[in-house]
Amino acid sequence: MRVELLTIGDELLLGDTINGNAAWMGRRLAESGIEVTRSVVVGDELDLIIAAVDEALGRADAVITTGGLGPTYDDLTRDALAKAAGVALIRDPTLERRLRARVAAADRPLAPMALRMAEVPEGAGLLGNSAGSAPGLRVALPGGVAYALPGVPFEMRTIMNEVVIPELVERAGAPQVARRTLRTAGVWESVIATRLAEVEALDGIKLAYLPSTGEVKIRITASGPDAVQRLSGAEELTRDLLGTLVYGTEDETLAGVVHRLLIERGRTVAAAESLTGGLIGAELTAVPGASKTYAGGMITYSTEMKHTLLGVPDDLLREHGAVHPDVAAAMAAGVRDRLEASYGVAVTGVAGPEPQDGHPVGTLYISVAGPGNEPTVISPRLTVPGASAEVRNVIRRLTVVHALELLRRDILGLDAEHGAGESEEDREEKG
Amino acid sequence: MRVELLTIGDELLLGDTINGNAAWMGRRLAESGIEVTRSVVVGDELDLIIAAVDEALGRADAVITTGGLGPTYDDLTRDALAKAAGVALIRDPTLERRLRARVAAADRPLAPMALRMAEVPEGAGLLGNSAGSAPGLRVALPGGVAYALPGVPFEMRTIMNEVVIPELVERAGAPQVARRTLRTAGVWESVIATRLAEVEALDGIKLAYLPSTGEVKIRITASGPDAVQRLSGAEELTRDLLGTLVYGTEDETLAGVVHRLLIERGRTVAAAESLTGGLIGAELTAVPGASKTYAGGMITYSTEMKHTLLGVPDDLLREHGAVHPDVAAAMAAGVRDRLEASYGVAVTGVAGPEPQDGHPVGTLYISVAGPGNEPTVISPRLTVPGASAEVRNVIRRLTVVHALELLRRDILGLDAEHGAGESEEDREEKG
Numbered sequence: 007m008r009v010e011l012l013t014i015g016d017e018l019l020l021g022d023t024i025n026g027n028a029a030w031m032g033r034r035l036a037e038s039g040i041e042v043t044r045s046v047v048v049g050d051e052l053d054l055i056i057a058a059v060d061e062a063l064g065r066a067d068a069v070i071t072t073g074g075l076g077p078t079y080d081d082l083t084r085d086a087l088a089k090a091a092g093v094a095l096i097r098d099p100t101l102e103r104r105l106r107a108r109v110a111a112a113d114r115p116l117a118p119m120a121l122r123m124a125e126v127p128e129g130a131g132l133l134g135n136s137a138g139s140a141p142g143l144r145v146a147l148p149g150g151v152a153y154a155l156p157g158v159p160f161e162m163r164t165i166m167n168e169v170v171i172p173e174l175v176e177r178a179g180a181p182q183v184a185r186r187t188l189r190t191a192g193v194w195e196s197v198i199a200t201r202l203a204e205v206e207a208l209d210g211i212k213l214a215y216l217p218s219t220g221e222v223k224i225r226i227t228a229s230g231p232d233a234v235q236r237l238s239g240a241e242e243l244t245r246d247l248l249g250t251l252v253y254g255t256e257d258e259t260l261a262g263v264v265h266r267l268l269i270e271r272g273r274t275v276a277a278a279e280s281l282t283g284g285l286i287g288a289e290l291t292a293v294p295g296a297s298k299t300y301a302g303g304m305i306t307y308s309t310e311m312k313h314t315l316l317g318v319p320d321d322l323l324r325e326h327g328a329v330h331p332d333v334a335a336a337m338a339a340g341v342r343d344r345l346e347a348s349y350g351v352a353v354t355g356v357a358g359p360e361p362q363d364g365h366p367v368g369t370l371y372i373s374v375a376g377p378g379n380e381p382t383v384i385s386p387r388l389t390v391p392g393a394s395a396e397v398r399n400v401i402r403r404l405t406v407v408h409a410l411e412l413l414r415r416d417i418l419g420l421d422a423e424h425g426a427g428e429s430e431e432d433r434e435e436k437g
Numbered sequence: 438m439r440v441e442l443l444t445i446g447d448e449l450l451l452g453d454t455i456n457g458n459a460a461w462m463g464r465r466l467a468e469s470g471i472e473v474t475r476s477v478v479v480g481d482e483l484d485l486i487i488a489a490v491d492e493a494l495g496r497a498d499a500v501i502t503t504g505g506l507g508p509t510y511d512d513l514t515r516d517a518l519a520k521a522a523g524v525a526l527i528r529d530p531t532l533e534r535r536l537r538a539r540v541a542a543a544d545r546p547l548a549p550m551a552l553r554m555a556e557v558p559e560g561a562g563l564l565g566n567s568a569g570s571a572p573g574l575r576v577a578l579p580g581g582v583a584y585a586l587p588g589v590p591f592e593m594r595t596i597m598n599e600v601v602i603p604e605l606v607e608r609a610g611a612p613q614v615a616r617r618t619l620r621t622a623g624v625w626e627s628v629i630a631t632r633l634a635e636v637e638a639l640d641g642i643k644l645a646y647l648p649s650t651g652e653v654k655i656r657i658t659a660s661g662p663d664a665v666q667r668l669s670g671a672e673e674l675t676r677d678l679l680g681t682l683v684y685g686t687e688d689e690t691l692a693g694v695v696h697r698l699l700i701e702r703g704r705t706v707a708a709a710e711s712l713t714g715g716l717i718g719a720e721l722t723a724v725p726g727a728s729k730t731y732a733g734g735m736i737t738y739s740t741e742m743k744h745t746l747l748g749v750p751d752d753l754l755r756e757h758g759a760v761h762p763d764v765a766a767a768m769a770a771g772v773r774d775r776l777e778a779s780y781g782v783a784v785t786g787v788a789g790p791e792p793q794d795g796h797p798v799g800t801l802y803i804s805v806a807g808p809g810n811e812p813t814v815i816s817p818r819l820t821v822p823g824a825s826a827e828v829r830n831v832i833r834r835l836t837v838v839h840a841l842e843l844l845r846r847d848i849l850g851l852d853a854e855h856g857a858g859e860s861e862e863d864r865e866e867k868g
Contacts, residue, residue: 017647018463018476020463020464021459021465022647023460024460025455025459032449032451043480044477046477047476282719284710284715287718288719291712291738291833294829296738300714300738301739303735303738305736307722307734311732315775396591398723
């Protein structure tokens with residue numbers, strides 16, 4: 007069962023919008039055992055859309071389009087599919103009624119243009135869209151089936167999850183592929199790959215390493231009739247070989263795992279940030295229910311405020327400046343105590359573009375102070391090539407990852423082991 | 438001059454990576470007056486890559502590929518282009534020498550596989566890549582020219598800016614298109630569009646509205662031989678009609694504009710955050726040089742800490758809870774004073790998923806306290822449909838935008854005018 011994606015919209019070709027929809031769809035389809043063989047973006051031009059749909063169905067069994075279902079003159083998907091199918095566009099009375107009711111309830115006048123959203127290629131199936139204005143469409147074409155979905159991400163995901171994926175899965179039959187993703191943070195890809203040679207050698211098992219800033223995901227793919235069992239064995243072996251390097255699976259985030267560990271232990275954390283400017287707090291509070299585990303934070307961006315707000319000793323700052331392991335430790339203990347939390351996590355360092363107090367860009371001290379403990383301090387080595395503006399943001403993000411990983415390890419009572427940071431050879435960001 | 442983009446890599450079809458490269462390239466090419474007519478993603482399969490390159494050059498004058506230039510077995514772009522051109526892959530002695538020298542300098546052994554990066558389709562031009570390992574390629578094919586670039590974003594951008602775009606611009610001749618983007622925050626798209634009817638009516642002028650969370654960009658495109666002058670006139674009229682709604686142009690960020698306004702006036706700002714958890718501080722400190730304008734912040738996530746750390750009166754919190762305009766005002770004045778800043782900005786509200794103290798999800802109070810002023814407080818109306826997890830993040834992001842916009846207007850001495858927040862009809866996120 008081969009599927010192609012067709013994303014429609016000038017703004018995507020012009021780069022105004024990044025194609026997050028296609029990435030989400032590719033991923034959900036892959037999780038469901040359905041192979042996406044090509045992903046295409048075309049602009050809002052009738053003939054180009056028709057051509058792209060026809061070509062896609064010349065190669066694959068189904069094409070899923072997003073975009074072009076709105077009411078304005080550049081929304082052409084209905085027209086394109088009707089032409090490709092050789093049928094007329096007809097006004098659906100139920101859709102029209104619903105549209106008029108919706109608009110009246112919002113106390114707005116109905117622009118005549120909006121009635122285009124009640125038009126449907128004759129014979130097309132409607133894919134219910136409780137979330138938005140226009141339904142999705144299923145249109146039978148000579149080369150296969152075309153699914154047309156709205157471009158608004160939440161609406162697209164709703165219809166994909168509720169209608170399209172179940173249909174495609176049913177048509178495809180039993181999946182012969184099973185997948186599992188394990189997540190690590192603060193460890194070099196090459197360190198992980200070296201440990202997993204045994205897993206790579208297993209029959210019917212493929213490993214993919216998916217690095218992002220400071221993290222590496224390992225995707226294990228098992229294929230064949232007993233894919234599920236093979237996957238289980240491969241996962242067990244991988245976990246044996248990686249031990250505590252693995253912090254979570256699938257879509258778990260480091261912050262989500264930290265939150266869960268704190269909840270389980272009835273504990274809280276406070277964060278003292280300098281170069282990260284609030285990113286650690288933002289990450290921790292992105293987790294629903296964070297009010298139970300995140301006590302609050304201080305962004306002590308200047309040297310002076312580290313003393314005023316966190317109680318870092320004046321003479322320590324005068325002698326060493328703000329970028330020093332003892333300063334990080336004092337910040338961690340200070341924020342823990344002032345916010346009355348179980349744990350304090352603190353970061354101080356040099357994001358750039360300029361060195362600070364004689365320390366080069368990339369110097370970093372991270373500390374975690376636990377309940378009644380002496381603070382732990384680490385200093386990950388970061389080497390990030392590239393232009394100034396990018397270096398700064400990459401260093402900030404790496405700092406967040408290293409800080410959350412140190413916190414996780416501290417809560418679990420593990421050694422503060424880090425495989426150092428990003429190096430030029432290991433930096434394999436694609437796309 | 439028509440160009441197609443071809444992004445190569447399984448991880449893109451599987452949705453592991455979002456196609457940021459294609460968006461960046463589409464944008465830079467459009468800025469340079471070059472039209473991207475299609476953008477395609479294929480996986481790491483030799484025949485599919487060759488077919489996609491040939492099809493692209495059947496439609497367009499040039500195709501730009503990214504990805505597949507690394508050393509591993511799934512890096513197939515060199516092979517594909519050599520086959521498409523009907524030539525052999527040959528080992529380039531200069532490349533080999535450079536590769537060996539680089540690896541020796543990093544004190545690492547040379548994996549034989551790495552020598553694949555010294556192979557080149559016979560006759561291909563090398564596009565110097567000072568930033569990375571493998572050079573880009575220029576390959577002449579029957580249907581046109583193929584440019585092959587590395588997938589690592591920084592390397593791709595370097596070669597695009599230094600070599601490919603200048604070449605394409607020269608081949609294309611004088612651009613007949615000129616563009617300008619103006620940026621607004623906290624205003625409904627429909628409000629803006631209504632004001633700009635006169636601009637839409639101008640000859641040779643097209644307007645595109647590009648909404649993102651809480652912001653709307655307006656792209657003015659002028660075409661024809663006198664595009665530059667037409668653009669100038671259209672921009673002037675647009676600015677007349679929108680007045681102070683426009684906060685910046687092109688890639689300026691709201692935080693960058695706030696930083697600039699503070700620097701110009703020798704002033705600083707501190708932020709007191711609750712539901713945003715540090716996002717405001719993170720946004721302000723993302724601007725290089727922020728240490729001159731951002732004094733620091735407090736993330737007072739709990740009701741209690743608003744009193745302990747910011748001095749919000751106990752009885753106010755006991756009577757009204759944490760979500761109240763007077764609490765926001767006290768937070769703003771409190772953080773301004775405690776961090777000895779010129780301005781304090783504060784937010785309190787309900788991000789969800791649960792209501793708080795009887796306030797529904799989306800309740801929001803934002804305050805700015807200026808030098809020696811009474812704080813200003815606004816309460817933007819947010820209506821965000823959708824599933825809980827998404828609502829929470831969208832509300833947090835909208836809060837950041839509204840807070841920064843209020844700060845900007847306060848610094849400039851403007852009314853705290855906001856066109857309210859996102860509503861279901863106006864939410865036009867694509868992709």
